[in-house]
Amino acid sequence: MGKVALIGDVGGHPDQLRRALAWLGVTSERLPPELTVIQVGDLVDRGPDSAGVLDIAGKLLEDRQWIQLAGNHETQYLPGGEIFWREPLPEGDVTRLREWWADGRLRVAEAVRTADGEELLVTHAGLTLACWQRLGGPTSATETAAILNERPDLIWERGEHGRDEDAGPLWAESGAALHEPWMGYFGVVPFGQVHGHSTVVRFAERTWRCAGRIRHHATVDWRARHVRVRIGGRVFTGIDPGHGRTGADEWRPLILDDAHVTTPSRR
Template sequence: MRAYAIGDIHGHLNLLLTAHNLITEDMARHGGPAPVIHLGDLVDRGPDSRGVIEHLLHGQARGEDWVVLKGNHDRMFSLFLDDPAAQDPGLRPDYSWLHPRLGGATTLASYGIHAPGDRPVAPVHADAMAAVPQAHRDWLASRPTMHRLGELVFVHAGIRPGVAFEDQTETDLVWIREPFLSDDRDHGALIVHGHTALDAPMHYGNRLNLDSGAAYGGPLTAVAFEGREVFHLTPSGRVPLHN
């Protein structure tokens, strides 16, 4: 069973297009099409969140075998559009989505909204409601939070250890760090996730972290799976990723 996955994108359309090109080249070398799972955090911090959403939405519409999961940043964007006063339960109470550290203003700027981080929230929200297409809102809000494929389970942030996959909460799936990151037990599948930025993808045996810090100027990671075997895709080909 072959599949592909891409880590946290964070508004970097150019990096996403490069990752898709690497996957297309790998498919040509290794037996043709296979599903591509995107691990969420499509938006925030990078320069073209709108372009990322349009690329993925239109790709699915034309029949690409792409799974696009919901990340915590995607959920915060949807929540802001629904109710600018609402607070995501996973977010520190002293933060809002428009806090400079989170990058929400950059996402709104990609939709042509003027100075979204420097004006009162009410007019910024009104501008967002006018600028963000309903199709984008519907698509973003409907993203799944888990994808299971053979011995692989794809999520944005991780899972709550010891809880059955079907009983995981959305907030854990898009926000969790501990106790997941330090738990070394066998979860019954290889958990493929992002959310916690590293300098490079890392295989821990029971989980695989693909967030290589595109949000902070790092690369965007794409990998290929052959069963539970993992290969980092590079311009020169596959590089095995071992724990």
């Protein structure tokens, strides 16, 4: 087995993506043979140069070791999507995203098996309890990821608002929608998760933005900007660094040593 690195939301900041790649030892347009990278979506919007981010990702997507997930900011540009960002991408970049979606380079979910045999589901925003139950309650992350990749209709499920647990795996908010329902579940939590999109803390202020129940089960790596919430013997890890308009001062990809992806490629 090799190493799996998971990169959180980039949000239109090519300098931040280059920083993450340099930290991973990526010095060219190809990844080291032992490294697989999963980027959890939201490559675009907010920052100064979404096209620059897409240029970097596009080159790395030529290598099957780069796995690109869709975020809600990408899906607004896909066929059937509704533009919500006030500064939409130019047509050329929209075409590029649609091509990635059509040929399978842009996908909804991935599954990773760690060195100790645990499976992790990786999506942009996390899979809520309600959405997992709608899928039929699959017991493995690999099966769940495969179903999500075959049911892209769920990318449009926003719920009534981000705190609605009916929100799909590209829209659910950390805390009320993602964590609290799983904490109240009396069954077996089937697998851990890794997600971006939102977080239960404000990294810059080092303060919490969630209920005390979640805080009691959470640990924060303030430097890396990772939040781990323990639920039913599993760990849900949030890796959105919260770049906003200006970019985070410091953050890190999440590294899983001796791990590998388990979801069949669609390419």
